[in-house]
Amino acid sequence: MKIMRSALGRARGMGAAKAGVHHWWAQRLTALALLPLALYAVLSVLLLKGATQAEMLRYMAEPWNGVLFLALVIALFYHLQLGLQVVIEDYIRSEGKRLTVMLAMRATAGFFGLLAVISVLKLSF
Amino acid sequence: MQDVREALMQGRNSAGGTVRRPLSPHLQVYRPQITSTLSILHRITGVALSAGAILLSLWLAAAATSSGAFSVAQAIVGSVLGMIVLFGFTLALFYHFCNGIRHLLWDAGFGFDLPSVHRSGKAVVLAAAGLTVLAWLIGLVVL
Numbered sequence: 001m002k003i004m005r006s007a008l009g010r011a012r013g014m015g016a017a018k019a020g021v022h023h024w025w026a027q028r029l030t031a032l033a034l035l036p037l038a039l040y041a042v043l044s045v046l047l048l049k050g051a052t053q054a055e056m057l058r059y060m061a062e063p064w065n066g067v068l069f070l071a072l073v074i075a076l077f078y079h080l081q082l083g084l085q086v087v088i089e090d091y092i093r094s095e096g097k098r099l100t101v102m103l104a105m106r107a108t109a110g111f112f113g114l115l116a117v118i119s120v121l122k123l124s125f
Numbered sequence: 126m127q128d129v130r131e132a133l134m135q136g137r138n139s140a141g142g143t144v145r146r147p148l149s150p151h152l153q154v155y156r157p158q159i160t161s162t163l164s165i166l167h168r169i170t171g172v173a174l175s176a177g178a179i180l181l182s183l184w185l186a187a188a189a190t191s192s193g194a195f196s197v198a199q200a201i202v203g204s205v206l207g208m209i210v211l212f213g214f215t216l217a218l219f220y221h222f223c224n225g226i227r228h229l230l231w232d233a234g235f236g237f238d239l240p241s242v243h244r245s246g247k248a249v250v251l252a253a254a255g256l257t258v259l260a261w262l263i264g265l266v267v268l
Contacts, residue, residue, distance in 0.1 A: 010132050028232060031225050038222055041181075042215070046264045050203060053192035060188075073182070080175040087172060109175075116182035119189035 023082060030079035037072040044069070057123055066124035073120060077113030081106060159246045167224045170217040177214045215260055220253040 044065070048056060059065055084105050092098040136146045155161065187198035201207050227245050231237050236245055 010135070028229065031229060035222070035226070038218060042218070042260055046260065046268055049264055049268060050199060052199075053188055053195040056188045056195060069185075073185075076178050076181075080171070080178055083171045084175055087168060108179075112179045112182040116178075116185050119182065119185035122189040123185070 023085075027079065027082045030075045030082070033071070033075045034079055037068065037075060040068050041072050060120060060123035061125075063124075066120060069120045070117060073113060073116040077109050077116070081109040081113075084109070159243060163224060163246050163249065167221060167228070170221040170224075173217050174214065174221055177217070180214075212257070212261065216253065216257045219256040219260070220249070223249040223252045223256070 044059070048059060051059070060069065085102065088098060088102050088105060092101055134146045134148075136144055138144045184198050184202070187194040202211060227236075227249055230245075236242065
């Protein structure tokens with residue numbers, strides 16, 4: 001293939017990488033938030049081992065548990081969505097397929113994130 | 126040109142002709158090392174834990190649905206298969222947790238020289254195993 005453009009010309013004008021550093025920061029901040037929240041989640045699951053629904057309701061009715069579970073679920077689904085985005089970008093080369101899988105992943109993460117939020121709210125009130 | 130990346134793969138040889146630059150060698154020619162193994166494990170556990178997050182939301186949804194639905198969910202979690210899966214998720218979570226701290230420290234500029242990277246890698250594996258055993262001991266013996 002004969003290239004009619006200089007090396008500089010080829011590198012120029014390809015645009016920014018579309019998002020700057022926001023993704024990087026969001027991934028780190030949610031990771032930081034998830035450090036204590038993950039430990040809280042493990043502790044909660046242990047405390048709720050074999051619990052009945054009544055016991056679950058009593059647990060979630062405590063305001064701090066409701067708040068911590070909401071924070072956990074929101075940070076968790078935001079974080080996993082950012083992580084899966086990078087995995088998809090790395091391994092799926094075809095642009096059409098990449099977009100399709102990306103949208104399906106976002107929809108799934110959004111759906112189950114909302115399901116968790118609504119469930120926690122319903123259990124808390 | 127199918128892909129913008131192709132634009133960066135073109136170079137000139139010493140005779141002045143254009144050539145497609147070689148890609149880096151494929152993964153399988155490298156010997157697996159603690160650095161690369163722990164790196165891909167971080168990714169694998171991340172993807173697995175995403176599936177775990179879906180299970181967590183289904184568990185919460187079962188509790189919010191009815192007492193019957195939640196007792197079914199609790200029976201699944203408490204079954205032998207459920208416990209094995211839960212053990213796997215515990216290990217994956219603590220590995221991702223510990224290695225995540227390692228990544229955050231690197232991002233903050235600490236421990237990025239090779240001896241430290243090797244040392245922290247071993248520490249992460251030991252800590253993940255230790256925390257998993259500790260959590261299960263608390264769950265099975267203390268509570």
